Amino acid sequence: MSARIVILTGAGISAESGLGTFRDEGGIWSQYDLAEVATPEGFAADPALVHTFYNARRKNAAEAIPNAAHAALARLEAERPGEVLIVTQNIDDLHERAGSRTVLHMHGTLRAATCAACGHGWDAPPVMHAEDACPGCGAPATRPDIVWFGEFPYHMDDIWEALRGAEVFVSIGTSGSVYPAAAFVQDAARAGALTLELNLEPSETRSYFTEARHGKASEIVPAWVD
Ligand code: BV8
Numbered sequence: 035m036s037a038r039i040v041i042l043t044g045a046g047i048s049a050e051s052g053l054g055t056f057r058d059e060g061g062i063w064s065q066y067d068l069a070e071v072a073t074p075e076g077f078a079a080d081p082a083l084v085h086t087f088y089n090a091r092r093k094n095a096a097e098a099i100p101n102a103a104h105a106a107l108a109r110l111e112a113e114r115p116g117e118v119l120i121v122t123q124n125i126d127d128l129h130e131r132a133g134s135r136t137v138l139h140m141h142g143t144l145r146a147a148t149c150a151a152c153g154h155g156w157d158a159p160p161v162m163h164a165e166d167a168c169p170g171c172g173a174p175a176t177r178p179d180i181v182w183f184g185e186f187p188y189h190m191d192d193i194w195e196a197l198r199g200a201e202v203f204v205s206i207g208t209s210g211s212v213y214p215a216a217a218f219v220q221d222a223a224r225a226g227a228l229t230l231e232l233n234l235e236p237s238e239t240r241s242y243f244t245e246a247r248h249g250k251a252s253e254i255v256p257a258w259v260d
Contacts, residue, residue: 035192037119037136040200040227041107042218044123046207046234050252051098051128053091057209072182077150081164081177088178089161091125092144096160100132103206103255108133110259119196121189123208123215125180140187140215146179155179187214197221204258206232207251210239219243232258 045055056062070076071087111118111134120129120137125144129137147158154170158178166176181187197203203222210216219229219242231237231246232254240246247254 035119035138035196036199037196038117038201039110039114039119039204040196040202040218040222041118041120041204041206042123042208042215043107043120043129043206044208044215046209047103047251047255048098048101048124048126048128049207049234050101050103050250051126053094053098053126053128055207055209057211068183072180073184074182075184077177077182084177085162085164088144088180092158092160092178095126095128095144098126098128100128101252103251104128104132104134106256106259111135121193121196121215121218123212138189138192140181140189140193142178142180142188144178144180147176148179149173149175150177151175190214193218194221197227198225200225200227202230203227204230204232205237205239205243206255208233208237210237230258 049055054062066087071084077084120134122129122137122139123141125141127145145158146155148155149168149170151173152171154168156169162176165174167174168176197218200222205219216239219239223229229243231240231243233248235248
């Protein structure tokens with residue numbers, strides 16, 4: 035997969051749409067224990083708790099509205115067909131609802147469900163329960179199709195190929211604290227790309243970027259696009 039402009043997004047781009055971030059003051063990881071709700075071990079120990087966690091986030095995401103940052107990225111892609119790839123760590127569908135077409139969800143999405151027993155995949159219902167039977171094999175092993183800690187992210191071969199050929203790499207609304215996404219700026223820089231961080235504040239990987247602009251995504255992303 036190739037693109038001149040590769041854009042990585044994180045929870046910060048959806049913050050002004052009302053969806054929580056993870057590591058800011060009062061963030062999701064201060065309300066829930068990551069180990070209990072975002073690891074395979076946590077799911078095995080208490081699938082009902084994990085479904086409750088993701089059912090609430092699925093509801094919040096469905097009620098959220100894309101903001102000016104999502105809209106600006108959709109405009110950029112429309113103006114430069116075939117040149118823009120969004121790689122998102124987010125599991126909401128705000129990029130798609132804003133009109134972006136080329137979006138890779140490396141951590142999965144709330145819209146998808148899968149079977150922990152047979153790997154069958156289907157569109158997730160609004161509310162999932164631990165005892166729901168897999169439509170494929172019938173086992174009560176349904177889970178959100180989301181990449182948890184210790185699991186391999188999706189689309190990695192496409193992402194690494196795109197980073198090798200990118201002219202510009204832009205990171206928006208991410209703290210740079212989760213790998214392998216946090217290392218993408220280094221992969222892009224090694225390939226000679228210009229690297230730009232657009233974030234509320236300097237991220238953990240700020241030093242790897244050629245340039246950084248700090249502020250709210252709904253303001254600094256349209257300013258960069260337009
Ligand atoms: C893996 C589930 C093997 C979905 C999540 C080194 C190499 C490789 C792996 C590791 C490594 N070191 C450690 C690891 C293991 C681990 C990891 O990174 N641990 C961390 C804690 C150290 N990684 C994994 O397990 C990954 N798998 O490594 O497989 C492998 C090895 C090599 C190569 C390939 C594979 C799997 C990681 C996925 C885990 N799943 N969540 C969900 O519930 O959502 S991660 C979780 O954090 C979320 O998915 C989120 O996407 C992700 C990153 O968080 P951010 O999006 O950055 O959000 P955060 O709150 O942190 O920051 C928000 C930012 O926005 C802030 O900077 C803030 O200032 C800014 N902001 C706020 N408001 C605004 C704003 N910006 C602009 N405008 C605003 N209004």
